[in-house]
Amino acid sequence: MAEPLLRLEGVGKSFGPVTVLEDINLDIAQGEVLGILGENGAGKSTLLKIISGIYTPSAGRIHIGGSAFDALDPISARRLGVAMIPQEFNLVATLKVYENVFLGQELRRSSFLDHARMREQTRALLESLDVHLDPNQTIERLSVAQKQMVEVARVLVNDARIVILDEPTTVLTSHETAVLFRVVKALVDKGVTVLFISHKLREVKALCDRLLILRDGRQVEHCAVASMNEEDMARKMVGRELAQIFPDKPTDGAPRGTPALAVRGLCVEGVLHDIDFDVHRGEILGLAGLVGAGRTEIAETIMGLRRKSAGDLLIDGEPVTFKSPRDAHARGLAYLSEDRQGKGLQLSFNVMQNVTDLSLARYVRGLIRHGLERKRAEEYQSRLSIKAAHLAAPVGLLSGGNQQKVYFAKLLDIEPDILLLDEPTRGIDISAKQQIYRLIRELTAQGKAVVVISSELEEIIGLADRALVIRQGRVAATLEGDDINEERIMLYAAGAWEADTERRADNARSQGARP
Amino acid sequence: MNPLPQRTTPLAQRFRRLPWNAAILAPLAALILLFVVSSFASEYFLNTRNLSNVLRQVSYTGIIAIGMTFVIIAGGIDLSVGSMVALVGVAVLYVLNTITDPLQAVILAMLAAVVGGALLGLFNGLLVTRGRIAAFVVTLATMSIFRSLALYFTDAAEVTTRNPLFSEVGGGFVLGIPIPVWTFFLLAIVSHVLLFHTAFGRHVCAVGANAQVARYSGIRVERVVLSAFLIAGVCVGLSAIMLTSRLNSVSPSDAGYFYELDAIAAVVIGGTALSGGRGTVWGTVIGALILGIINNMLNLTGVSPYLQGLVKGAVILLAVLLQYKRTP
Numbered sequence: 119m120a121e122p123l124l125r126l127e128g129v130g131k132s133f134g135p136v137t138v139l140e141d142i143n144l145d146i147a148q149g150e151v152l153g154i155l156g157e158n159g160a161g162k163s164t165l166l167k168i169i170s171g172i173y174t175p176s177a178g179r180i181h182i183g184g185s186a187f188d189a190l191d192p193i194s195a196r197r198l199g200v201a202m203i204p205q206e207f208n209l210v211a212t213l214k215v216y217e218n219v220f221l222g223q224e225l226r227r228s229s230f231l232d233h234a235r236m237r238e239q240t241r242a243l244l245e246s247l248d249v250h251l252d253p254n255q256t257i258e259r260l261s262v263a264q265k266q267m268v269e270v271a272r273v274l275v276n277d278a279r280i281v282i283l284d285e286p287t288t289v290l291t292s293h294e295t296a297v298l299f300r301v302v303k304a305l306v307d308k309g310v311t312v313l314f315i316s317h318k319l320r321e322v323k324a325l326c327d328r329l330l331i332l333r334d335g336r337q338v339e340h341c342a343v344a345s346m347n348e349e350d351m352a353r354k355m356v357g358r359e360l361a362q363i364f365p366d367k368p369t370d371g372a373p374r375g376t377p378a379l380a381v382r383g384l385c386v387e388g389v390l391h392d393i394d395f396d397v398h399r400g401e402i403l404g405l406a407g408l409v410g411a412g413r414t415e416i417a418e419t420i421m422g423l424r425r426k427s428a429g430d431l432l433i434d435g436e437p438v439t440f441k442s443p444r445d446a447h448a449r450g451l452a453y454l455s456e457d458r459q460g461k462g463l464q465l466s467f468n469v470m471q472n473v474t475d476l477s478l479a480r481y482v483r484g485l486i487r488h489g490l491e492r493k494r495a496e497e498y499q500s501r502l503s504i505k506a507a508h509l510a511a512p513v514g515l516l517s518g519g520n521q522q523k524v525y526f527a528k529l530l531d532i533e534p535d536i537l538l539l540d541e542p543t544r545g546i547d548i549s550a551k552q553q554i555y556r557l558i559r560e561l562t563a564q565g566k567a568v569v570v571i572s573s574e575l576e577e578i579i580g581l582a583d584r585a586l587v588i589r590q591g592r593v594a595a596t597l598e599g600d601d602i603n604e605e606r607i608m609l610y611a612a613g614a615w616e617a618d619t620e621r622r623a624d625n626a627r628s629q630g631a632r633p
Numbered sequence: 634m635n636p637l638p639q640r641t642t643p644l645a646q647r648f649r650r651l652p653w654n655a656a657i658l659a660p661l662a663a664l665i666l667l668f669v670v671s672s673f674a675s676e677y678f679l680n681t682r683n684l685s686n687v688l689r690q691v692s693y694t695g696i697i698a699i700g701m702t703f704v705i706i707a708g709g710i711d712l713s714v715g716s717m718v719a720l721v722g723v724a725v726l727y728v729l730n731t732i733t734d735p736l737q738a739v740i741l742a743m744l745a746a747v748v749g750g751a752l753l754g755l756f757n758g759l760l761v762t763r764g765r766i767a768a769f770v771v772t773l774a775t776m777s778i779f780r781s782l783a784l785y786f787t788d789a790a791e792v793t794t795r796n797p798l799f800s801e802v803g804g805g806f807v808l809g810i811p812i813p814v815w816t817f818f819l820l821a822i823v824s825h826v827l828l829f830h831t832a833f834g835r836h837v838c839a840v841g842a843n844a845q846v847a848r849y850s851g852i853r854v855e856r857v858v859l860s861a862f863l864i865a866g867v868c869v870g871l872s873a874i875m876l877t878s879r880l881n882s883v884s885p886s887d888a889g890y891f892y893e894l895d896a897i898a899a900v901v902i903g904g905t906a907l908s909g910g911r912g913t914v915w916g917t918v919i920g921a922l923i924l925g926i927i928n929n930m931l932n933l934t935g936v937s938p939y940l941q942g943l944v945k946g947a948v949i950l951l952a953v954l955l956q957y958k959r960t961p
Binding site for chain 1: 830831832835843847848849850851853
């Protein structure tokens with residue numbers, strides 16, 4: 119192997135007496151993709167911050183392109199070609215694509231900005247990545263996936279040699295992930311080295327050449343990806359047998375009787391068309407589909423957050439109308455938003471205040487009974503194993519998984535009969551996921567009806583008793599039993615109907631071409 | 634849910650659970666320091682008469698600052714409170730001078746002040762919620778409108794009253810303490826309970842911290858914001874009663890002039906985040922006291938009145954600087 123582009127030698131990091139990273143040794147050549155796996159808190163972020171010069175390592179040396187360093191700072195790291203694409207993008211929403219790509223290093227002609235050249239170079243750069251995006255588009259009008267591409271283009275303008283992608287697929291659909299993978303391959307073809315951080319084993323398996331697994335701040339594996347299968351990776355990552363991530367599905371057949379929630383002909387002008395479905399008590403209904411297919415809109419319309427243009431809701435067979443989530447809560451419905459930080463939790467509030475956010479009225483006897491709030495929060499803390507130093511600390515300081523558990527506690531505290539869970543495990547680590555899957559199954563075992571909206575196919579397949587595939591605001595298919603598989607879901611989600619018509623059109627063309 | 638058995642918590646533990654943090658302790662420490670320094674700086678400072686006067690002065694803007702605290706925590710701001718004092722004051726004097734029976738006149742005038750303040754606050758609130766205009770812009774406009782109306786109704790002339798009872802309201806004492814001071818402190822206690830111990834108070838914080846989350850949690854965001862402006866209006870009404878009855882008159886051009894800035898300053902010094910979402914009433918009370926004592930000390934020590942604004946400005950900057958230091 120040629121001289122590695124990046125080599126770490128016994129790198130470690132402690133904060134005071136706490137060691138968060140210990141003795142990391144890795145090497146990676148130019149044009150390689152290194153997958154970095156680990157649960158939340160395993161030390162991935164710390165490692166990235168050391169490589170990108172944000173943290174000073176307390177031990178070890180870093181070699182980049184043949185020169186050795188005891189520590190980097192952000193500026194010299196950037197000069198050495200290290201670039202990080204963070205989970206939260208650093209783009210200026212009101213500026214255009216090309217303005218963001220060249221932000222801070224604008225091209226000039228004499229002392230004025232050279233818009234034409236920046237636009238042209240951006241266009242060329244995006245084309246070289248095989249991304250179709252108008253350089254003149256304003257950032258705020260782009261999808262998450264498109265914004266990510268802008269970040270990638272920006273990194274290339276900097277002549278980056280080592281690009282760090284921090285959990286880039288968390289916010290992407292399967293289709294968008296495929297596009298991202300193509301872009302990563304294009305980067306590699308340009309000779310760029312990519313560090314790819316992910317929770318998703320399958321993605322690492324598909325994309326990466328080599329692999330680094332971290333657990334509790336230690337390196338437990340550093341090898342070629344080809345030498346390991348997904349089960350091995352999961353085991354090394356978690357450090358124990360993951361018997362099964364998903365709990366068993368009940369086998370006693372489909373529930374019958376009056377559905378807990380029935381949706382009939384639900385329409386929202388221009389967004390949803392004639393949505394029909396039932397959820398029974400004890401059942402998990404999956405809503406699959408691409409991002410933007412209208413799944414979140416279905417949940418929000420049910421909750422009274424959007425105005426429906428037609429259709430009916432029936433709870434236990436009784437027609438209901440919700441003008442606001444307050445009405446829905448009163449009828450035993452609770453909604454977990456996909457946007458935990460923007461719509462779900464008050465990050466500046468503490469655990470207790472968040473837990474009682476929906477159910478506060480139950481704690482008021484004249485005045486709020488703070489002691490009862492604390493007591494209740496402590497119960498959830500042990501029941502859902504929420505790791506929080508202080509119940510009085512702001513929820514924003516907790517890890518993603520623990521925040522999500524607090525969010526679940528908030529919903530459970532109104533004792534809902536029907537739960538609408540939108541991306542219930544977004545951005546949380548494997549063991550927290552497993553706990554949440556168990557919890558969801560427990561809830562249905564208690565006779566609650568659950569709707570799970572998810573962009574992760576595994577989640578729909580592993581969890582749902584029945585699944586609807588939503589495409590462009592319509593129910594494209596209802597799947598049951600073994601039909602809930604990747605192929606089927608993708609077929610309907612991405613538009614089997616269009617595939618059919620294309621095939622027909624192709625047939626017609628080839629028939630027409632025949633003499 | 635089954636009601637849980639009430640635990641008795643040891644006092645020491647309860648004490649530790651109180652929201653003791655820098656946001657409260659810093660202003661409190663500053664107040665104590667200021668008090669000690671002032672008592673050395675001037676021999677007159679600790680004079681009962683002087684202290685009573687300082688407290689009286691503080692209470693006029695302090696009452697308004699309490700209302701302002703609700704608006705700011707809910708994520709808004711109210712620039713119109715100063716002009717509102719003048720307009721409500723004019724209304725008070727109008728009622729006093731129209732009704733002949735003195736007692737009846739005083740009661741109705743006070744009622745008019747509270748109701749009038751509430752209505753003006755409601756007007757602001759409706760423009761913010763229903764009109765969907767930024768609170769800063771709405772109250773910037775109504776600040777101009779209210780002052781203009783006060784001037785128009787009086788032809789810009791000072792209005793006085795000969796009502797023999799009215800001056801007792803703002804000038805009187807109970808247990809040796811001026812009535813405005815009683816009003817200020819009682820209002821502070823009631824407001825603290827409202828903000829910290831009721832669902833409404835929690836909702837005010839929620840709306841200011843993240844209105845989107847609040848909406849998704851089924852909180853009636855508009856109603857909460859509206860109520861905050863209403864509370865601010867009622868506080869202005871109370872302050873206007875105290876102020877006009879102290880002087881037995883109202884000057885439409887001077888009354889409440891720059892009160893909005895003093896009120897906002899008190900709220901900010903008290904550690905309430907100007908971005909909304911968190912804050913305390915008694916922080917605001919401390920903030921108002923700090924401003925009052927500084928004013929008094931500058932007067933007693935003979936510092937040029939032209940420099941008083943400078944000191945006030947410096948204190949505000951210092952308070953905010955300390956707040957940013959805590960949340961990097």
